[in-house]
Amino acid sequence: MNEFVETLLDLPWQSETEPNPTYDVVIIGGGGHGLATAYYLATRHGITNVCVLDASYIGSGNSGRNTTIIRSNYGIPESVAFYQESLSMYESLEEETGCWIMHKTKGQLWMAHSTGTARTEQTRVLMNNACGAPSEYLSPAQIKEIVPQIDLTGGGRYPVQGSSYLHGGATARHDRVVWAYAQGALRAGAHIFQNTAVTGLVKDGARVTGVTTSKGTISAGVVLSAVGGHVSTVSKWADVRLPIRTHTLQAFVTNAYAQEFAPIVSSNDLVFYISQTARGQMLMGAEYDRQASYQRGTNFTYLQSVSAKAVTLFPFMAKLRILRTWAGICDVSTDFSPIMGYTNTSGFLLSTGWGTWGFKAIPAAGSQLAKLIADDKTPELIAPFALSRFEREVAMADPSSAGTK
Amino acid sequence: MSRLLYDGQPIEFADGDTVALAAIRNGQHPARGGTLCLAGDCGNCIATVDGTSWIRTCQTPARPGAIVGRHPDGTNPSMLGPDTMTAIEVRRHALDVVVVGGGSSGTAAAAEQRAAGHHVTVFDAGEGNEVVGTFAGPSLIVRTATGIDHVHAHHIVLATGQAELHPVCAGNMLRGIFTARAAAAVANAGIDLGVTVTVGADVLRFVGDGNVTAVVLQGGTRHECDAVIVDAGGAPRDLLARMAPNVPITIVGTAAAAHDLPPAPTAGVVCPCSKVSVEDLEGVWDKGFQELELVKRASLCGTGTCQGSVCGPHLQAWVGSRKGERPLPFTGRPAARQLTMGEAAAGYHIDTFRRTPLHEEHIALGAQLDKFGGWFRPWTYGDPVAEYWAVREGVSIGDVSTLGKMMVSGPDVVEALERIYPNHVHDIKVGRSRYVINLSERGHVLDDGMILREDDTRFVLSFTSGGASTAEMWVRDWIETWGLKVHILDRTVSHGAINVTGPLAGKLLQRLGVAEDAIPKFLQHRHLDVAGVPCHVMRLSFTGESSFELHHQIDRSRELWQALMHEGRSMGIRPHGLQALFGLRLEKGHVIVGQDTEMDSTPRRINMDWAVKLDKPRFIGRDALIRTASLPDERRLFGFTMDGPAPLEGSVIRVNGEVTGHVSSSWDSPMFGHAVLLGWQKHLPHADLVDIDGREARVSPTPFYDREGARARM
């Protein structure tokens, strides 16, 4: 047995093999966001007549494909506040759910290799500290202390000028977050059906009143789309147009090695991010593919470019062996911020626009959306992220914080 | 016989041995135990070779003096040896038909393709050409004896055969278990395994303490032995096809054959890479992980070095026996054989840094050069305040060669520019120029620059350094979309530009041969020789002082720069870098697009409605501006003044303790003796007094300096 075989957590599936004809809330998408929303509806608001539907297995989408980074160092106050709430919730998620999600606070470096980006990172520190995400700006010598493997000359071309450092930067095992929420939701009485594809929405006039699925039609008080990758399709059924494009995002992991690589490291100029898994592997990612696509294919150029960037700053990685590459498809909004809450179609809510940054938002988004559904009122923390902001010309524009460009 | 070091012990090997065979020849297991396939399929022979861990020793030729170490038991291997990255050679080949695998079906496929007139290249791992991945293209990545080959092929044929099934039963991690082909390879190498027993899929358990000493079959038959040879059938090596589902790949031979799954295992280690036993699978299944992928993720079965090559069929069989249907295999993902990151990175260049034609001049003047938007540019020549005063009181030159520079010409050029720019274009007179902004379709400011009219149907356009790289595509795409007849030439990298600025700038030009009455007035431009260099002289001002941009062919840049420096010496000329320039323009309240603007900044938000003429019938962004004109708009850029020192750019702006915005530009003005700032207030009501870093700042109208703009016209 390896030390990571899941021995503690179980998934107490409901005894029903088919969905009930009616639920108060139907959630499309059994990833972290959908399951967390079900969990908080059931555990915090007593709404247990909830059904989560997934076309495949739970966590089969981006929840099981991300690079597991939790951070809150965004560039606009609304985002810092939101992601900091999520970061804090992650810190106590093991206590809350009783599940070991392998959460580890590591700190995150976001390095600058030029005067211009040094300014961006200093700005980030100022904004983050002002909005509740403790950060500092580090000198190259301080960076070297945190991550001694670094070549501060950046291979001669990308000298490290400094770095913002988010003290609370953390990682957690993505699958276990999904399972922790699934377990909690199931225990509280929610239903989760895997291998159940939603094929359309049921409408009564303009209002969404249910879903059609590969296992029949289900009526719903409200329907929440927590879909990743195909949200435009689902929204179209609700006559909701979204300012979203879907792109492929790749990542890869190397074989494990014994030396500790303590922090999460990102580079603003080189545009990539890297951390070490609990198993000792190096896990890294970079920009999403420029071409919009629904494919989960990988390409060699990506391996080349990310490897070149990583090896430039961390020469020892030249000898690490690439174990596996994979890809997910992510929904990127035009202002690079999420879209949460009501739409103009009554009965239909969204949690989307999670782009490349959805994993870190799972606890906050799930809890806030649950609160919204329970109270029928948008909580202040997520009000800035309503879909209507695009009509109102109040974008949450923060392109430099996506870890991508 | 030659020697290598294996876990510190010298061992002898024969010519042609792999590292794994060398170990076996010396009665050892190359790693710590488990069935050996010696074909690169499994991870059971992995060790650290010459400082690189996770090496399949069965695929690695033994080298005299090589240092091999087994991975530690239960923990990860260390990185050994130096961190230096040796240059790895990359070769690119464009090939016709590629056959992967040089066995019998590969040979037959190659012959067939050749007979059909194709040029065929065979890559065989046994000959040192390991295909590690297939990608769209179609393309293949091949590890060769000398480096990495990037291969484009018209057609790919996979003849990779089958991997042999490993036995999964009690005792299967003992030493001394070989697949049939591995045993043949061992015999071929002249290595005697002692007493061997050959068995099929009906093994009940292996017996031994470290080394296998007996095997018990399902009927109960027991054979005492020194080694067991397991011949239990195979599973297709089709990962190269599965990892590229959209790439047309033909699979031939046994790799394409339908195959039965092995019987569902009941004991033993299923996944040697991740040390997952049948008991572990049962454990996670009982906890509700009842999909193949969930079993995999909850146990890590199949996530190790061999990526499921060993355990995949057994796991499929095991899950299938519980679900009553045969599950699909895992998604295939690169790489099939592991590349190092150094091998993957080889031959790749992250980006290209450009140099202006004045690069050497800046170095000679001791400039602090840094990368801005892909160019090396001078940040300062050592004393930004002195550079500032040279501009305000004397004369200074700056390298603005990185500005976007374009010429447009054609019968429809006025119509095209009227549609591109929100300001009027038709009324710009020949020899005159106008400041303009570019808007996106959403009415957001993309860039700013100048329009200069050369004649009725010809204009010169300028863009910011940051906007230069996308300007040509933007202009060309729109003009072609509209079907207008305009010729476009981007001259950004073929023309240099030097900004001569300061109250003595005009005098300096006169000293360099420009007649006093030929000097352009503010917003005029003219073609003149300056120090004998043909220049397009544009009179405009970013610094607030009298300024002339001298645009010229880049092969004359250094000559022009040197003449300006030489002739300006008696006027106290100093070149200025970006740091001083940013301060100078800030005193004038000029925004820098991208620094003071955000991706959703409308002209209104940056107080530049004056540059937008909504009475024009059409221009890019007009519809959006009209739609949003009546919306409440809380976001606004303001000028501020406060006592020094200037706060850091990016400092938050607070009103009544609430964060309401941030400082986008900040400068300790040598002229005023206090700080001048640009910054955002994003919530109503906009305050006149705000808090920045715990200090008071006051909203101030801009420009801070020379509000009437007299100095630029001097």
Added chain:
Amino acid sequence: MLACEPLIGWRIIADPSALDTAAWPAGSTVVRISPDDVYVIGVAEPTVSDPHAIVTPEHGFNGATLTAAQVADIAMRHIEWQLPSSRPALAQGQIAGVPSKLVLHADGSALLLVATAAHHELVARIGALA
């Protein structure tokens, strides 16, 4: 090392038909960058029939003459894309990560063109030539 020297030429942006029918002096090198865009080396001052044409000196390129063997070597070591198989031809794309043009002559030799602003990167990356 690659001898990549500054070039003095002309750039003409004009109607494709005007460029199609333009006469170039013998010995000039004519690089048709796109249907409406020509780069010419070895002419005094070109003229074309399009009255709106942009005809301007072009001093923004460095160039290097390559033998057929050098072209093949550079292609193998530094070009991820496939060169056209016909000659003469113009190929444009990244060489060693630097945007470049290859003017492939009928005799197999070639003129490599790169923006002066980036030529130092290309020279350093290509290194020694075969």
